[in-house]
Amino acid sequence: MSDAPRPAFLKGHGTENDFVIVPDPDGRLELSPAAVARICDRRAGIGGDGLIRVVRSSAHPEARGMADEAEWFMDYRNSDGSVAEMCGNGVRVFARYLQRAGLVEPGDLAVATRAGVRRVHIAKDGPGGADGPGGAITVGMGKALLPEPGPGGPVTVTVGEHSWPARHVDMGNPHAVAFVDDLAQAGRLLDAPAVTPRSAYPHGTNVEFVVDRGPRHVAMRVHERGSGETRSCGTGACAVMVAAARRDGAEPAVDGRPVTYTVDVPGGRLVISELPDGTVEMTGPAVIVAEGELDPDWLDTALG
Numbered sequence: 379m380s381d382a383p384r385p386a387f388l389k390g391h392g393t394e395n396d397f398v399i400v401p402d403p404d405g406r407l408e409l410s411p412a413a414v415a416r417i418c419d420r421r422a423g424i425g426g427d428g429l430i431r432v433v434r435s436s437a438h439p440e441a442r443g444m445a446d447e448a449e450w451f452m453d454y455r456n457s458d459g460s461v462a463e464m465c466g467n468g469v470r471v472f473a474r475y476l477q478r479a480g481l482v483e484p485g486d487l488a489v490a491t492r493a494g495v496r497r498v499h500i501a502k503d504g505p506g507g508a509d510g511p512g513g514a515i516t517v518g519m520g521k522a523l524l525p526e527p528g529p530g531g532p533v534t535v536t537v538g539e540h541s542w543p544a545r546h547v548d549m550g551n552p553h554a555v556a557f558v559d560d561l562a563q564a565g566r567l568l569d570a571p572a573v574t575p576r577s578a579y580p581h582g583t584n585v586e587f588v589v590d591r592g593p594r595h596v597a598m599r600v601h602e603r604g605s606g607e608t609r610s611c612g613t614g615a616c617a618v619m620v621a622a623a624r625r626d627g628a629e630p631a632v633d634g635r636p637v638t639y640t641v642d643v644p645g646g647r648l649v650i651s652e653l654p655d656g657t658v659e660m661t662g663p664a665v666i667v668a669e670g671e672l673d674p675d676w677l678d679t680a681l682g
Protein backbone atom coordinates (compact mmCIF):
# COMPACT_ATOMS: atom_id res chain seq x y z
CA MET A 379 0.00 0.00 0.00
CA SER A 380 1.50 3.35 -1.00
CA ASP A 381 1.71 6.44 1.17
CA ALA A 382 0.09 8.53 -1.57
CA PRO A 383 -2.80 10.75 -0.41
CA ARG A 384 -6.19 9.05 -0.42
CA PRO A 385 -8.65 11.50 -1.97
CA ALA A 386 -12.06 11.61 -0.30
CA PHE A 387 -15.20 10.95 -2.29
CA LEU A 388 -18.96 10.94 -1.66
CA LYS A 389 -21.76 9.38 -3.65
CA GLY A 390 -25.02 11.24 -4.17
CA HIS A 391 -28.00 11.56 -6.46
CA GLY A 392 -30.81 13.87 -7.51
CA THR A 393 -33.85 11.96 -8.82
CA GLU A 394 -31.43 9.04 -9.35
CA ASN A 395 -29.07 10.99 -11.59
CA ASP A 396 -26.05 9.78 -9.63
CA PHE A 397 -22.67 11.35 -9.11
CA VAL A 398 -19.31 10.74 -7.51
CA ILE A 399 -18.40 13.92 -5.62
CA VAL A 400 -14.70 14.63 -5.13
CA PRO A 401 -13.91 17.52 -2.76
CA ASP A 402 -10.76 19.28 -3.95
CA PRO A 403 -11.05 22.79 -2.43
CA ASP A 404 -7.56 23.90 -3.43
CA GLY A 405 -7.70 22.46 -6.95
CA ARG A 406 -4.77 20.09 -6.43
CA LEU A 407 -6.12 16.90 -7.99
CA GLU A 408 -5.28 15.97 -11.58
CA LEU A 409 -8.30 13.99 -12.76
CA SER A 410 -7.66 12.88 -16.33
CA PRO A 411 -10.62 11.83 -18.52
CA ALA A 412 -9.44 8.21 -18.13
CA ALA A 413 -9.43 8.50 -14.32
CA VAL A 414 -12.95 10.01 -14.34
CA ALA A 415 -14.22 7.22 -16.62
CA ARG A 416 -12.63 4.62 -14.33
CA ILE A 417 -14.16 6.12 -11.18
CA CYS A 418 -17.61 6.35 -12.86
CA ASP A 419 -17.42 2.74 -14.14
CA ARG A 420 -20.32 0.84 -12.49
CA ARG A 421 -18.45 -2.45 -12.26
CA ALA A 422 -14.74 -1.65 -11.99
CA GLY A 423 -15.15 1.69 -10.19
CA ILE A 424 -17.54 3.48 -7.84
CA GLY A 425 -20.15 4.14 -10.50
CA GLY A 426 -21.97 7.30 -11.50
CA ASP A 427 -23.56 9.22 -14.36
CA GLY A 428 -20.91 11.86 -13.77
CA LEU A 429 -18.21 13.15 -11.46
CA ILE A 430 -18.40 16.46 -9.63
CA ARG A 431 -15.16 18.02 -8.38
CA VAL A 432 -15.79 20.64 -5.69
CA VAL A 433 -13.18 23.38 -6.09
CA ARG A 434 -12.91 26.92 -4.70
CA SER A 435 -13.56 29.25 -7.64
CA SER A 436 -10.38 31.15 -6.80
CA ALA A 437 -8.40 27.91 -7.25
CA HIS A 438 -9.71 27.01 -10.72
CA PRO A 439 -8.60 28.80 -13.90
CA GLU A 440 -12.07 28.49 -15.48
CA ALA A 441 -13.80 29.98 -12.42
CA ARG A 442 -11.53 32.74 -11.12
CA GLY A 443 -13.61 35.39 -12.87
CA MET A 444 -16.68 34.24 -10.88
CA ALA A 445 -14.92 34.04 -7.50
CA ASP A 446 -16.38 37.35 -6.23
CA GLU A 447 -19.91 36.08 -6.83
CA ALA A 448 -19.57 32.38 -6.03
CA GLU A 449 -17.06 30.84 -3.63
CA TRP A 450 -17.44 27.30 -5.05
CA PHE A 451 -17.03 25.95 -8.59
CA MET A 452 -18.71 22.79 -9.90
CA ASP A 453 -16.18 21.06 -12.17
CA TYR A 454 -18.57 18.62 -13.89
CA ARG A 455 -17.48 15.64 -15.98
CA ASN A 456 -19.63 13.08 -17.76
CA SER A 457 -19.05 9.39 -17.03
CA ASP A 458 -16.91 8.99 -20.17
CA GLY A 459 -14.58 11.68 -18.81
CA SER A 460 -15.77 14.47 -21.11
CA VAL A 461 -16.34 17.94 -19.69
CA ALA A 462 -19.88 19.41 -19.56
CA GLU A 463 -20.89 23.02 -19.14
CA MET A 464 -23.67 22.44 -16.64
CA CYS A 465 -25.58 19.79 -14.72
CA GLY A 466 -28.91 20.74 -13.13
CA ASN A 467 -29.24 17.73 -10.82
CA GLY A 468 -25.52 17.91 -10.14
CA VAL A 469 -25.71 21.48 -8.88
CA ARG A 470 -28.35 20.47 -6.32
CA VAL A 471 -26.22 17.53 -5.14
CA PHE A 472 -23.22 19.89 -5.04
CA ALA A 473 -25.16 22.24 -2.75
CA ARG A 474 -26.22 19.33 -0.52
CA TYR A 475 -22.56 18.32 -0.18
CA LEU A 476 -21.59 21.88 0.84
CA GLN A 477 -24.40 21.89 3.41
CA ARG A 478 -23.45 18.47 4.81
CA ALA A 479 -19.78 19.48 5.03
CA GLY A 480 -20.80 22.56 7.04
CA LEU A 481 -19.50 24.87 4.31
CA VAL A 482 -22.90 26.53 3.80
CA GLU A 483 -26.15 26.82 5.78
CA PRO A 484 -29.63 26.19 4.38
CA GLY A 485 -30.79 29.27 2.48
CA ASP A 486 -29.31 30.97 -0.56
CA LEU A 487 -25.95 30.44 -2.18
CA ALA A 488 -24.29 30.92 -5.55
CA VAL A 489 -22.44 28.18 -7.41
CA ALA A 490 -20.02 28.83 -10.29
CA THR A 491 -20.39 26.51 -13.30
CA ARG A 492 -18.97 26.54 -16.82
CA ALA A 493 -22.35 27.95 -17.92
CA GLY A 494 -22.05 30.84 -15.43
CA VAL A 495 -23.16 31.47 -11.85
CA ARG A 496 -26.29 29.60 -10.71
CA ARG A 497 -28.35 30.72 -7.67
CA VAL A 498 -29.38 27.89 -5.37
CA HIS A 499 -31.83 27.77 -2.46
CA ILE A 500 -31.62 24.97 0.11
CA ALA A 501 -34.94 24.64 1.96
CA LYS A 502 -34.55 24.31 5.70
CA ASP A 503 -36.78 21.34 6.41
CA GLY A 504 -36.85 18.17 4.44
CA PRO A 505 -39.31 15.41 3.77
CA GLY A 506 -36.94 12.57 4.80
CA GLY A 507 -38.01 9.14 3.52
CA ALA A 508 -36.83 7.99 0.11
CA ASP A 509 -35.50 11.44 -0.71
CA GLY A 510 -33.23 11.40 2.33
CA PRO A 511 -32.75 14.13 4.91
CA GLY A 512 -32.69 17.80 3.99
CA GLY A 513 -35.16 20.06 2.26
CA ALA A 514 -35.71 20.28 -1.48
CA ILE A 515 -33.18 22.34 -3.40
CA THR A 516 -34.17 24.94 -5.98
CA VAL A 517 -31.80 26.12 -8.69
CA GLY A 518 -32.11 29.20 -10.88
CA MET A 519 -31.15 27.65 -14.20
CA GLY A 520 -30.90 30.86 -16.24
CA LYS A 521 -32.73 31.50 -19.51
CA ALA A 522 -33.43 28.78 -22.05
CA LEU A 523 -32.33 29.59 -25.59
CA LEU A 524 -34.32 28.11 -28.47
CA PRO A 525 -32.17 28.53 -31.58
CA GLU A 526 -34.09 28.55 -34.88
CA PRO A 527 -33.08 25.81 -37.33
CA GLY A 528 -29.90 26.64 -39.23
CA PRO A 529 -29.09 26.03 -42.92
CA GLY A 530 -29.06 22.26 -42.28
CA GLY A 531 -32.83 22.43 -41.53
CA PRO A 532 -34.88 21.38 -38.49
CA VAL A 533 -33.52 18.94 -35.93
CA THR A 534 -34.54 15.28 -36.22
CA VAL A 535 -33.90 12.47 -33.74
CA THR A 536 -33.76 8.86 -34.95
CA VAL A 537 -33.79 5.62 -32.96
CA GLY A 538 -33.79 2.44 -35.06
CA GLU A 539 -36.59 2.74 -37.62
CA HIS A 540 -38.27 5.74 -35.98
CA SER A 541 -37.59 9.44 -36.46
CA TRP A 542 -39.12 12.43 -34.67
CA PRO A 543 -38.84 16.20 -35.18
CA ALA A 544 -37.07 17.79 -32.21
CA ARG A 545 -36.75 21.22 -30.63
CA HIS A 546 -33.27 22.57 -30.04
CA VAL A 547 -33.06 23.98 -26.50
CA ASP A 548 -29.90 25.34 -24.90
CA MET A 549 -29.80 25.34 -21.09
CA GLY A 550 -26.11 26.22 -20.93
CA ASN A 551 -25.62 22.75 -22.41
CA PRO A 552 -27.29 21.39 -25.56
CA HIS A 553 -30.57 19.46 -25.82
CA ALA A 554 -32.77 17.99 -28.54
CA VAL A 555 -36.33 17.53 -27.24
CA ALA A 556 -38.65 15.16 -29.14
CA PHE A 557 -42.35 14.72 -28.32
CA VAL A 558 -43.31 11.08 -28.92
CA ASP A 559 -46.40 8.87 -28.55
CA ASP A 560 -44.77 6.16 -26.54
CA LEU A 561 -41.70 6.41 -24.30
CA ALA A 562 -41.07 2.68 -24.58
CA GLN A 563 -40.98 2.83 -28.37
CA ALA A 564 -38.65 5.81 -28.35
CA GLY A 565 -36.67 4.32 -25.60
CA ARG A 566 -34.14 1.87 -26.97
CA LEU A 567 -31.87 4.47 -25.54
CA LEU A 568 -28.91 2.31 -24.72
CA ASP A 569 -28.07 2.85 -28.38
CA ALA A 570 -27.34 6.54 -28.80
CA PRO A 571 -30.07 8.26 -30.81
CA ALA A 572 -28.86 9.80 -34.08
CA VAL A 573 -29.43 13.56 -34.25
CA THR A 574 -29.38 15.54 -37.51
CA PRO A 575 -28.25 17.95 -38.82
CA ARG A 576 -24.94 17.42 -37.07
CA SER A 577 -24.14 21.09 -37.66
CA ALA A 578 -26.83 22.02 -35.08
CA TYR A 579 -24.75 20.40 -32.34
CA PRO A 580 -21.03 20.74 -33.08
CA HIS A 581 -20.19 19.39 -29.61
CA GLY A 582 -22.86 16.65 -29.49
CA THR A 583 -26.13 16.81 -27.57
CA ASN A 584 -28.33 15.36 -24.87
CA VAL A 585 -31.62 13.93 -26.20
CA GLU A 586 -34.98 13.92 -24.36
CA PHE A 587 -38.09 11.93 -25.35
CA VAL A 588 -41.33 13.32 -23.91
CA VAL A 589 -44.97 12.23 -23.52
CA ASP A 590 -47.89 14.09 -21.96
CA ARG A 591 -49.26 12.94 -18.61
CA GLY A 592 -51.88 15.66 -18.07
CA PRO A 593 -52.23 19.44 -18.09
CA ARG A 594 -48.75 20.91 -17.58
CA HIS A 595 -47.49 17.47 -16.62
CA VAL A 596 -45.09 15.49 -18.81
CA ALA A 597 -42.83 12.44 -18.51
CA MET A 598 -39.47 11.99 -20.19
CA ARG A 599 -36.56 9.66 -20.80
CA VAL A 600 -33.12 10.96 -21.58
CA HIS A 601 -29.96 9.93 -23.36
CA GLU A 602 -27.14 12.06 -22.00
CA ARG A 603 -24.16 13.12 -24.03
CA GLY A 604 -21.12 11.40 -22.52
CA SER A 605 -23.12 9.13 -20.18
CA GLY A 606 -25.82 7.22 -22.12
CA GLU A 607 -29.32 6.68 -20.75
CA THR A 608 -29.68 8.05 -17.23
CA ARG A 609 -32.61 8.07 -14.77
CA SER A 610 -32.86 11.86 -14.80
CA CYS A 611 -31.32 15.00 -16.24
CA GLY A 612 -32.04 18.38 -14.67
CA THR A 613 -31.01 20.56 -17.59
CA GLY A 614 -32.90 18.10 -19.83
CA ALA A 615 -36.05 18.41 -17.72
CA CYS A 616 -35.82 22.22 -17.97
CA ALA A 617 -35.35 21.98 -21.74
CA VAL A 618 -38.43 19.73 -21.87
CA MET A 619 -40.45 22.14 -19.74
CA VAL A 620 -39.67 25.10 -21.99
CA ALA A 621 -40.28 23.11 -25.20
CA ALA A 622 -43.64 21.93 -23.79
CA ALA A 623 -44.61 25.46 -22.72
CA ARG A 624 -43.84 26.85 -26.20
CA ARG A 625 -45.78 24.00 -27.83
CA ASP A 626 -48.71 24.75 -25.48
CA GLY A 627 -48.52 28.50 -26.24
CA ALA A 628 -47.49 29.44 -22.68
CA GLU A 629 -45.16 32.46 -22.71
CA PRO A 630 -44.49 33.77 -19.18
CA ALA A 631 -42.54 36.74 -20.56
CA VAL A 632 -45.70 37.83 -22.45
CA ASP A 633 -48.37 36.71 -19.96
CA GLY A 634 -46.50 38.17 -16.94
CA ARG A 635 -47.15 35.05 -14.85
CA PRO A 636 -44.88 32.09 -14.05
CA VAL A 637 -45.69 28.87 -15.84
CA THR A 638 -45.08 25.65 -13.91
CA TYR A 639 -44.83 22.07 -15.19
CA THR A 640 -44.33 18.79 -13.38
CA VAL A 641 -41.70 16.70 -15.17
CA ASP A 642 -41.54 12.99 -14.31
CA VAL A 643 -38.27 11.23 -14.96
CA PRO A 644 -37.60 7.51 -14.45
CA GLY A 645 -35.89 8.37 -11.13
CA GLY A 646 -38.48 10.73 -9.65
CA ARG A 647 -40.18 14.08 -10.15
CA LEU A 648 -38.99 17.64 -10.78
CA VAL A 649 -41.05 20.81 -10.59
CA ILE A 650 -39.99 23.44 -13.09
CA SER A 651 -41.18 27.01 -13.65
CA GLU A 652 -40.43 29.59 -16.28
CA LEU A 653 -40.65 33.04 -14.69
CA PRO A 654 -41.81 36.30 -16.30
CA ASP A 655 -38.16 37.45 -16.58
CA GLY A 656 -37.55 34.41 -18.82
CA THR A 657 -35.43 32.48 -16.33
CA VAL A 658 -36.14 28.88 -15.41
CA GLU A 659 -36.26 27.52 -11.86
CA MET A 660 -36.09 23.84 -10.93
CA THR A 661 -36.90 22.19 -7.59
CA GLY A 662 -36.13 18.62 -6.57
CA PRO A 663 -34.40 16.37 -4.05
CA ALA A 664 -30.66 15.90 -3.56
CA VAL A 665 -29.24 13.12 -1.43
CA ILE A 666 -25.79 12.05 -0.26
CA VAL A 667 -25.73 8.28 0.22
CA ALA A 668 -22.14 7.33 1.09
CA GLU A 669 -18.63 8.57 1.57
CA GLY A 670 -15.18 7.02 1.48
CA GLU A 671 -11.65 7.28 0.15
CA LEU A 672 -10.27 6.59 -3.31
CA ASP A 673 -7.44 4.07 -3.25
CA PRO A 674 -4.55 5.71 -5.11
CA ASP A 675 -3.00 2.28 -5.86
CA TRP A 676 -6.24 1.16 -7.53
CA LEU A 677 -6.43 4.34 -9.57
CA ASP A 678 -2.79 3.98 -10.69
CA THR A 679 -3.19 0.31 -11.56
CA ALA A 680 -6.51 0.85 -13.24
CA LEU A 681 -4.99 3.49 -15.45
CA GLY A 682 -1.96 1.32 -16.23
Ligand SMILES: N[C@@H](CCC[C@H](N)C(=O)O)C(=O)O
Nearest residue numbers: 462465466467551611612613
Ligand atom coordinates in the same frame (compact mmCIF):
# COMPACT_ATOMS: atom_id res chain seq x y z
N1 LIG B 1 -27.32 15.15 -15.82
C1 LIG B 1 -27.15 16.49 -16.11
C2 LIG B 1 -26.49 16.93 -17.35
C3 LIG B 1 -25.06 16.42 -17.39
C4 LIG B 1 -24.29 16.95 -18.55
C5 LIG B 1 -24.75 16.40 -19.86
N2 LIG B 1 -24.54 14.97 -19.99
C6 LIG B 1 -24.00 17.13 -20.98
O1 LIG B 1 -23.00 16.61 -21.52
O2 LIG B 1 -24.43 18.23 -21.30
C7 LIG B 1 -28.25 17.39 -15.58
O3 LIG B 1 -28.85 17.02 -14.56
O4 LIG B 1 -28.46 18.47 -16.10
